Amino acid sequence: MILNNYIITYLVCSSLSLVIGLLAAVNGFLVWKKWDITNPADEQYRLEKKVYLIITILSLGFFLRILMTPLWFWTLHSMIISIPGAMCLVGVHNIAAPISYIASGLKLILPALYGYWLILNLLDRYVPTxxxxxxxxxxxxxxxxxxxxETILDASFLFSVPPRQVSCCTSLFDVPREDILQIATESTWIWVVIFYILAFFISGEIVYFLIAQKRSALPNRGRWFGKKSLMFFETLAILLLLVVFILALQTRISPLFLGLPFHHCIFCLLQEVWDAPLFFFMIFVGLTLFLIYFWVVSSANYRDVNELLMEEMVRLLKWSGYMLAGGLIILSIHLFLAL
Amino acid sequence: MRIAGHINLWLMASQNLRRWRGKSLAIVIPLILVMATASFMMFTRGGFVKDAEIARGFLPDVTVQGIEAGRVGKISLAIKKRIEEIPHVKLVIPRVWGYLPLKIEGTDAAYTMMGLDLEQMVYDEKLPWTIEKGAFLAPGDRNKAVLGQGVALSFKTDVGERFVVEDTVDVGERLLVEDTLGNRGEFEVVGVLNNTVQIYSTDLIIVSLEDARLFFGYGENEASDLLVYADSPENVDRIAWEIAGSFKNIRVLTAKALTDLVKEAFGRRGGTFQAMWLILLTTVLLLVWAQSAHISVDVSKEIGILKAVGWQTGEIIEMRMMESLILGLGGTSIGILAGFLYALLGTPGISGYCLGCASVYPKFPVPVNCDFQSIVLLFILGVLPLMGVSAIPAWLAGVVDPDEAIRR
Amino acid sequence: MIRVEKATKSYQSGKVKVRALNDVSLEVKKGEMAVLSGPSGSGKSTMLNVIGCLTRITGGRLWLADQEVSHFPDHFLAAIRREKIGFIFQQFNLLSGYSTWENVSLPLLPMGISEKERRIRAMKLLEELNLETRADFMANELSGGEQQRAAIARALINDPEIILADEPLSNIDTGHVRMVIDILRELKKKGKTIIVSSHDTQPSMASLVDRTVYFASGEISLQEELGEEL
Structure with missing residues (x-):
């Protein structure tokens, strides 16, 4: 096992995150089983106290997860010197792919899920019921x-890094491999074009739903409330957009911004181009907030409380729009300057 | 709650910590000690790593060593010409060096004598050191030496010890060397290096190639290693692979590999220490738990009153968590500062451990480097576990029943 | 304004379940002053705590300002305590580590009001209660009567609609009793709904009282409205 300050620090955070997650899950299940608004008030109060524990630890957990994401990548970076052949994060990931890539993906997904829970909790507390x-x-x-x-994946990766030679990013992206479609590796503008088309579509949706949300208190409006099908559709659309975004970064944007025609590594892009983490973060957060909006309004109970939550839902959509638009603008400016 | 509300809670949390000074100090003082310990180790490790990074810029692109019976030994100069014929090789320079095992005041210490080809090894930015006093060796110099700072500093020995230096060895003085293996030499000190890259230069005695050959008993066609310089950085790996594939019984090290070796060694040492340090941290966390989990009747009543006048449970919890955050940030900050100062002072008392077993006899100043990422790691280690341990006590305080608390 | 319907409240005391309130119903209209009277342990303080949302009923229903709050979650009840209710405690319950004005302005802290604004509001109330000269004294440096006035100021800081006072006259000297009654009179004139619990009704307060509720063993034994038995 490679042992350094980053790995120890990460393992401490990972342990804390696990304790928080399990404590929240166990208490959440126990409260969920007994929760009933018609219970006697003191019984409900007893359960509410447990909910406060969950809120406390999940709030801490969210803050922890925000720190763990950059810390995970710093930790992987610190391992480069110990792995022969590794020159960047792709090399480190190749030690134990696909475990490493799944673990890295979870570093983006988990904060989003925590964020969803905290936003749902915030909205929930606006309504007495x-x-x-x-x-x-x-x-x-x-x-x-x-x-x-995630903890198991992280630990199994960190505890079992073998001292063997690995390949780096150029061999992953530039040398044609049978297991990866060429359209996903060669320098092409197609993914960038598809990304912008989808991004404008989603942006248009945000504007549409913003207007529609404001009008949803009127009679016969808000037909999308409680509709699970719309939630699934939007989830798929946003996931598709994220995948296309990754492909766009990999195939055309990375080589363009890094100034090296064969350098497709997204990790290098995020490390070496100062605004890359910024637009990546903003686009990701904007899409996540939009997705959270749909997950909330698709809830069966939402229709009854729409008017009470109107202001907050409009704010959610606005922030989703600001972040997505901001990220797209920064990316577009950089693309324009790079061409 | 508006941001101003959170700020007010923060201010009230600070006020509470001042009111309950004893309890706050009981948490923050151990935290300071523990974080100071982690800090100085991380900064000294960082110092060695930074030294290695700086030195990398001055190391030869490729170093070729001979292997004898699986161990590093002499290399024949016969392969020098063949290496020079490899495309993109600019220069190949032989070097003779060896360790000087010495007994200083009864303690074993190891210095390094290094002989350089002064015709080719031009004193310029390629050398990982600069002269602090005197001058570097000139081509043709014999029986002259340039010393690293660690060597030049003074120490006395008892009569009968092998290494005798009367006083601080300075420019113009004579250096008498006789190591425990019986090698002897006498050199006029012409220069002293500064400590830009201590990790490589502080224990060095630099002499001419011929002097080193005599001292260590090398033949005319032998060297300890060959220093290979490439015409451009992109060709280094290719040259290294070609040398490794062309000759037997050699070891080929690129500058990057050498640097990574040092970084990895010190990284592992830092990680091992930190893993043991976690025991100390756990002790502090248990102490925090013991202090925080018990809510006294007075505190309970106070919380009851706050809730009775309209404070929400969440606000009480937030205030208690902020108390932990303030203690964590404060204790960690002071601990980091204390650790940094201790490292700057040379880690008195444990400098030998910090330097490792192959240390130069005590005057070697421990290198220190304080970088952003180390500071972030230290704050993560000092603050987050503390807040984790404080979460349940904060919750217990927050869910105090106002009716029952006020009645007490 | 305040309506309680068949409220019950039980406490667990070791292995025994104690019924502090048993099927209690009462109503207090807006602007009225009601006195909950009865011996110690009769349930009047518990009733006050229930109306003040400091504790929850185990059965029955509760309305405050035309809103049923029986099943409101904890943070909604806290908001009601903050915005609609001012509670004056029997033991004053000032925080000893804070000055008088800081104690008075405690309810304003989490609302994000600046220190300057909080002090201004606190000083205004302290001046009305002739306590401005003691504003910077620590709470434990005040006399009983001064602490009572500070507690009243704290209860009024958010201009609540409902004032609840638990035995407000029992821990102060005669001179201050007069003063507190005058304060209650002023509050009633402003249209506040006031409920006072007292084991012993002061004759000088009788003219203010619109309704008296007598408690015994957790139940209402007698209710009188303006001297007439209900």
Missing amino acids: QPFMKQKLMFLTPLGILILA
Whole structure:
């Protein structure tokens, strides 16, 4: 096992995150089983106290997860010198792919899921009947399982790095490999074009739903509330957009911004180009907030509380729009300057 | 809650910590000690790593060593010409060096004598040191030496010890060397190096190639290693692979590999220490738990009153978490500062451990480097576990029943 | 304004379940002053705490300002305590580590109001209660009567609609009793709804009282409105 300050620090954070996740999941399940608004008030109060524990530790957990994401990549970076052949993060990932890539992906997904829970909790607390209580408690079990899986993946990767030669990013992206489609590796503008088309579509949706949300208090409006099908559609659309974004970065944007025609490494892009983490973060957060909007409004209880939550939902959509637009603008300016 | 509300809670949290000074100090003082320990180790490790990084710029692109019976030994100069014929090789320079095992005041110490080809090894930016006093060796110099700072500093020995230096060895003085293996030499000190890259230069005695050959008993066609310089950085790896593939019984090291070796060694040492240090941190966390988990009747009543006048449970919890955050940030900051100062002072008392077993006899100043990432790691280690341990006590305080608390 | 319907409240005391309130119903209209009277342990303080949202009923229903709050979650009840209710405690319950004005302005802290603004609001109330000269004294340096006035100021800092006072006259000297009654009179004139719990009704307060509720063993034994039995 490679042992350095980063790995020890990361393992400490990972352990804390696991404890938080499991504690929240167990308590969430226990409260979910007994939660009933018609319970006697003191019984409900006893359960509410447990919910406060969950909120406390998940708030801490969210803050921890925000720190763990850059820390994970710093930790991987610190391992480069110990792995022959590795010159960047792709080399380190190749030690134990696909475990390493899944673990890295979870570093983006988990903060998003925590964010969803915290936003749902915030909205829930605006309404005396707390309509999302059961939904948010139920969510904690799969979240806890995911955190456990992530901890196992992290530990198995960090504890079992063998001292063997690995290949680096150029061999991954530039030399044609049978297991990767060429369209996903060669320098091409197609993914960038598809990305912008989808991004403008999603931006248009945000504007549409912003207007529609404001009008949703009027009679016969807000037909999308409670519709699970719309939630699935939007989730798929946004996931598709994210995948296309990654492909666009890999195939055309990285070589263009790094100034090296064969350098497709996204990790190098994020490390060496100062605004790359910024636009990446803004686009990711903007899409996540939009997705959270749909997950909330697709809840069966939402229609009854729409008017009470109107202001907050409009704010959510606005922030989603600002972040997505901001990220797209920064990316576009850089693309224009690089051409 | 508006941001101003959070700020007010922060201010009230600070006020509470001042009110309960004893409890706050009982948490913050051990935290300072523990973080100071982690800090100085991380900064000294960082110092060695930084030294290695700086030195990398001055190391030869490729170093070729001979292997005898699996161990590093002499290399024949017969391969020098063949290496020079490899495309993109600019220069190949032989070097003779060896360790000087000495007994200083009863303690074993190891210095390094290094002989350079002064005709080719031009004193310029390629050498990982600069002269602090005197001058570097000139081509043709014999029986002259340039010393690293560690060697030049003064120490006395008892009569009968092998290494005798009367006083601080300075420019113009004579250096008498007789090591425990019986090698003897006498040199006029013409220069002293500064400590830009201590890790490589502080224990050095630099002499001419011929003097080193005599001292260590090398033949005319032998050297300790060959220093290979490439015409451009892009060709270094290719040259290294070609040398490794062309000759037997040699070891080929690029500058990057040498640097990474040092970084990895010190990284591992830092990681091992930190793993043991976690025991100390756990002790502090248990102390914090013991202090925080018990809510006294007075505190409980106070919380009850706050809730009775309209404070929410979440606000009480937030305030208690902020108390932990303030203690964590404060204790960690002071600990980092203390650790940094201790490292700057040369880690008195444990400098030998910090330097490692192959240390130069005590005057070697421990290198220190304080970088942004180390500071971030230290804050993560000092603050987050503390807040983790404080979460449940904060919750217990927050869910105090106002009715019951006020009745007490 | 305040309506309680068949409220019950039980406490667990070791292995025994104690019924502090048993099927209690009462109503207090806006602007009225009601006195909850009865011996110690009769349930009047518990009733006050229930109305003040400091504790929850185990059965029955509770309305405050035309809103049913029986099943409100904890943070909603806290908001009601902050915005609509001012509670004056029997033991004053000032925080000893804070000055008088800081104690008075405690409810304003989490609302994000600046220190300057909080002091201004606190000083205004302290001046009305002739306590401005003691504003910077620590709470434990005040006399009983001064602490009572500070507690009243704290209860009024958010201009609540409902004032609840638990035995407000029992821990102060005669001179201050007169003063507190005058304060209650002024509050009633401003249209506040006031509920006072007292084991012993002061004759000088009788003219203010619109309704008296007598408690015994956790139940209402008698209710009188303006001297007439209900």
